Amino acid sequence: MTETKPPPDAPLGADPLVSIIIPIYNERELLPVVLDAVRRLPLRKELILVDDCSKDGTRDLLAAEEGRPDTRVLYHPVNRGKGAAIVTGLKAATGDVVIIQDADMEYDPQDILRVVEPIQAGQTRVCYGSRFLGSIEGMRLPNRIANYILAWLVTVLYGTRITDEATAYKAFRREVIQAIPLECQRFEFCPEVTAKVLRAGERIVEVPVKYRARTFEEGKKIGYKDFFVAVRTLLYYRFKK
Numbered sequence: 001m002t003e004t005k006p007p008p009d010a011p012l013g014a015d016p017l018v019s020i021i022i023p024i025y026n027e028r029e030l031l032p033v034v035l036d037a038v039r040r041l042p043l044r045k046e047l048i049l050v051d052d053c054s055k056d057g058t059r060d061l062l063a064a065e066e067g068r069p070d071t072r073v074l075y076h077p078v079n080r081g082k083g084a085a086i087v088t089g090l091k092a093a094t095g096d097v098v099i100i101q102d103a104d105m106e107y108d109p110q111d112i113l114r115v116v117e118p119i120q121a122g123q124t125r126v127c128y129g130s131r132f133l134g135s136i137e138g139m140r141l142p143n144r145i146a147n148y149i150l151a152w153l154v155t156v157l158y159g160t161r162i163t164d165e166a167t168a169y170k171a172f173r174r175e176v177i178q179a180i181p182l183e184c185q186r187f188e189f190c191p192e193v194t195a196k197v198l199r200a201g202e203r204i205v206e207v208p209v210k211y212r213a214r215t216f217e218e219g220k221k222i223g224y225k226d227f228f229v230a231v232r233t234l235l236y237y238r239f240k241k
Contacts, residue, residue, distance in 0.1 A: 009173060011122035012096050018045045018116055019095030019174065023085035026056040027103040035065070037109040038101060043116075047071045048089040053079040083184030083192075090177055099171040104214060107168055111209040115171045124205040125176045126197050128162065129169030134208030143213070146227045150191070153231065157238040158198040162206055166190050166230065169209055176202060191230040195237035 020038055024031060038047060051062055053076050066073045074088055086100060097116050101109060107129070115129040131139075132147070139147075150165040170193065177193070180200065184192045197204065 009122050009125060012120045015044050016096035016116075016120055017094070018043050018112075019048060019089075019093035019098045020045055020101050020112065021048045021050065021086060021089030021093065021098065022101050022103050023050050023052060023082050023089065024054060024058060024062075024103045025052040025079065025082070025085070026054045026058060028054070028056045028058045028061060030105050031058060031061055031103050033105055034101065034103050034109065037105075038112070039070070041109060041112060043113070045070060046093075046095055048074065048092050050074045050076070050085040050089045052076045052081065052085045081184075081186035083182070083186050083189035086189050087182050087184065090182070093174055093178070095174055097171055098174050098177055100168055102168045106212055106214055108210045111169065112171075114207050114209065115169050118205045118207065119171055119173060124203050125173040126202045127171045127205045127207060128164060128167050129171075129209035130162070130164035130206040131167055131209060131211040132163040133206060135210045136213070137211065138213040139211070140213070142224070146224075150227070150230055150234070153234050154194060154198070157234055158195065160198050160204065162194075162204055164206065165194050165234075167209070172197075176200075186229070187226045188229050188233045191233040192237060195234055199237065 047070055049062060049065060049071065051059055062073050065071050072092055074092060076085065090098065097119050099112055099116055101112065111129055115127050118124050118127045147164065147166055151163055154165050155161045180196045182192060
């Protein structure tokens with residue numbers, strides 16, 4: 001089912017460069033809060049902001065970000081989906097470690113430090129921030145059940161127990177994630193990348209993170225149909241030759 005696991009990498013040292021990819025779609029209100037919080041982190045970092053054809057004025061904010069020494073701003077001319085925005089950001093990343101940060105503050109950017117630390121220490125090459133090992137506020141019961149099912153499917157299909165397959169906080173050694181060919185366009189990034197890193201023999205370490213769920217009225221975009229897409233994606237890549 002999987003190839004031989006690669007040997008652990010040496011620690012990255014005290015000051016690795018962390019590429020923080022922020023996929024963005026219509027987040028004019030919260031994007032400045034996210035950027036301020038991320039920039040306050042005591043990390044050597046590059047911010048890769050990928051706008052997926054926002055229509056709410058977000059692009060006006062991003063214009064002011066262009067030219068900053070720690071920031072790259074990339075634009076999609078048409079809306080393609082979160083997964084496509086992440087892939088665009090991954091191609092541009094130059095850091096030692098790459099992590100995804102949503103633009104909506106459901107996750108606390110302070111937890112980025114916790115998620116990248118096992119990679120920095122050489123303990124793993126892939127680390128997920130697990131909401132179910134940490135704290136959750138406002139997640140509806142159907143969403144909890146869907147997340148439990150997805151994590152259980154990973155255990156059954158790939159022989160690896162994880163508690164949070166759908167977490168947004170996924171961090172990788174850059175050479176690991178850039179070597180994985182991704183086909184995702186929307187929210188299927190999570191199951192696709194999980195399936196492919198496990199099939200490549202990588203070990204996923206999880207650390208606890210905090211999570212505060214948004215409502216659809218507040219701008220949440222993922223829906224129940226995406227759960228079925230995630231299930232299909234996990235099944236597809238498990239049995240794909």
